Amino acid sequence: MNQTLLPVVMAGGSGTRLWPLSRALYPKQFLALSGDETLFQQAVRRLTSLADAGTQVAGPCIVGNEEHRFLTLDQLREMKVSASAVLLEPTGRNTAPALTLAALYARDDLEGAQDPILVVTPADQTVTDAAAFTAALREAVQAASDGSIVILGIRPDRPETGFGYIRTRGDGQVQPVAAFVEKPDAETAQRYITEGCYYWNSGMFVLRASVWLKALAQFRPDIAEATDAAWAQRKADNGFIRPGKAEFAAIPSESVDYAVMERCPADPKCGFTVKMVPLEAGWSDLGAWEAVWQVSEKDANGNVAQGDAVIESSRNTLVHATSRLVSAVGLDNVVVVETPDAVLVADRSRSQEVKKIVAKLEQRERSEGTLHRLVHRPWGWYDSIDAGPRFQVKRIMVKPKATLSLQMHHHRAEHWIVVSGTAEVTCGEKKILLTENQSTYIPLGEVHRLANPGTIPLEIIEVQSGSYLGEDDIVRFQDTYGRVS
Template sequence: MNEEGLVKLIPVILCGGAGSRLWPVSRELHPKPFMRLADGQSLLQKAFLRAVDLPGVEEVLTVTNRELFFKTEDDFREVNHGNRATSFILEPFGRNTAAAVAAAALRVAATHGPDATILVLAADHLIADQSAFAAAVKRAQELAATGKVVTFGIRPEAPETGYGYIEAEGDKVLRFVEKPSLEKAREYVESQRFLWNSGMFCFTAAAILREFKQHAKDILEATEACLAESRVAQANGWTQVELTASGFSKVREDSLDYAIMERCAQAAVVPCTIGWSDVGSWAAVSELAKADAEGNRVEGEALLHDVQNCYFMSQDRLIGAVGVEDLIVIDTPDALLVANRHRTQDVKHVYATLKARGHEAYKVHRTVHRPWGTYTVLEEGTRFKIKRIEVRPGASLSLQMHHHRSEHWIVVSGMAKVVNGDQELFISTNESTYIPAGHKHRLENPGVIDLVMIEVQSGEYLGEDDIVRFQDIYGRA
């Protein structure tokens, strides 16, 4: 119980995955949870706000990749106006949801006690009806208090082949079913015995650890050993548990559904209608925008002539379309997607091909987020690259050196504090400095406004891996 007499509720947000079906907006280092919707909020921010709005919440625990921590921190900082307690478990690489939940349950049991209730939420889902969601969570907490391991089943609106299903009688789980054929999905919906598997869960820490001991003891023990050797740190008022790569590599990869739920005799389900969507394809994203009389939806600027049932998204450029129908067109600064709106699940194949070829477009955007701010590649060619760099007030890049490239820095706005070899100097707007290859250097923003500068790189090799870090306040040295 907390001070208000409510059972402790610890939402655990699972933030990971590639979001390959939402390429080119979703990339490996900018996955689906960080997509901004029309209201300016990301899916991750919506998950956080959904969690802290529930009664009895003690803190929000987020499990995410180490590379995504600073981006996650930035998203939370924008919306965490109540300064709710927030902690993180940082994975060196993905091991699917069983390992993530095991780590979270062990951490919650250690910090809040085994009777604390855990609510597992995906970072990339939408829920339109918060009051119905809160009511469903309350019912799930009641079941969890009896030792049940609870999942949330969404009452299906139509036959859907992209979701798993749960066959249920009341709150009793009869069985879990894999993604069905369209014919089977129709049968499931017509029977009114099946629910969509939402991927959200509720249980006490003690109950889920009990199930791990019974059904996936190896995952639990390996995760526990990894936690024991991992670093716990406090930064910006938030607790971070950084899992070691050596320890986490010994944890078997599996989903919570396969490892636990399908084998659990204590599984229960809360059937609910909460306006849920996993936003799993561009067709699903398009449904969030308002349609015109011809069924077209536009985010950005587009001129349409004789166009029906299309979705256009453009961050910067004007789109012109003539005489087309049933298209999805997604325009980003470095990649364009054109797809039949009935084939949007297949976008993942484009992503997979890019990854197999080592093409950067699967991994990053032209604008890349770093702990200190962002950089945007404006232009590049043989032996040169031009970037726009933005450094937040008080932030600093690492003390570093490049073997193969020199850099010319020109300040556009703000003030830069620069280490250049043996020199330390301040550079104001319209001033510049030149850094030869092999020189140690560091860029810092000592001011109270953003530092904006243009960096011109030249050399035989301009890859981001040509960097030697000597000192770094973000632990990357």
């Protein structure tokens, strides 16, 4: 039977438990925590490998955060993958509205498909056995083709208290779901392992678009109606689809599990069958530093050294160094994570609590919970390498053929020194080309623009001076990326 699959990658999370490596504006799904590709790229690649003689796989549908839109496009471009759609949430409303956007897209806008099967995955998981993953998903697709809702379950190998569980009836490759169970305490989690009919909830679902829309309308008509209203106001631009901003903000925030999944097995009259396919493919959700330690290569003492790290007389410890040498002596079950602007030291068993640090940073209005020192932009990135009263020094990289906005600052002047590549500089009425070791001066209040006309990255050092150096002191007049003030 010929059928169309629509891979749906849910990429809107913030990954607060993996701080300081994961930040709100550069979260864990866009980091390479396991292997050479980022978690987002791994998720896309896994789902796009499902095609066979009877199955057509559409380009992936990405549901993500407005703030991450250029990260998403850049990482797809690196893979040479074209998305069917990139759906941008103007604000986070949890996974039920996100999945509903994908289902509405499949219903209304996906060309050449009649009620496709959605293969839905979070963007922040890892799998070590790709062949086993593909086999399990194909089993799930077949089970979902009759209108069933299918979830992938992970057989637990430890009494994990950080996951929800699925209780099944029977055994085999496709098992009826008896109930969804909340995150248990340690004693209950151990009992689940002993009883053997409990699986971790992976958060991966396979179901037809029409089935999700009908189930949501039955159990949460408020979410269904509000999301449909936001979808009706959608606008497409620059490869993105944006639902109505005000309408989307009015959608109740709810997860897929609470909105629909947990209700179906509990209600025999619901009309929707929920099944589970076991997945034994080296799965991890990499939800906290404990999970990163679990999947990483270890030395004879159970230590994990990532980056420029030296570990001595320690056991079961993870040290992740980003920008400098980090050494550790005499540690046991500890996590140490270093970035240029923050260091985390935590008991490995309590790594779930790192999100409390991020919450405190937000309360204190500190930027370290949101931004790295190195900040990515659609045209490249900048790294604030030094700052003091009335001055700031940045290292700036501009991608080939990329252009910054035509802009002006009220409170600062800038000096630009070209380190490598070619810079096209607009300053007032003048336009000049600068190459390596050449420099220029942008006076306070002057309209200016930086561009890279070359085929290699442009790198410059920018020295700012003035009474106020905040990023909000920018008046944009023209911008390739739609950011005009």
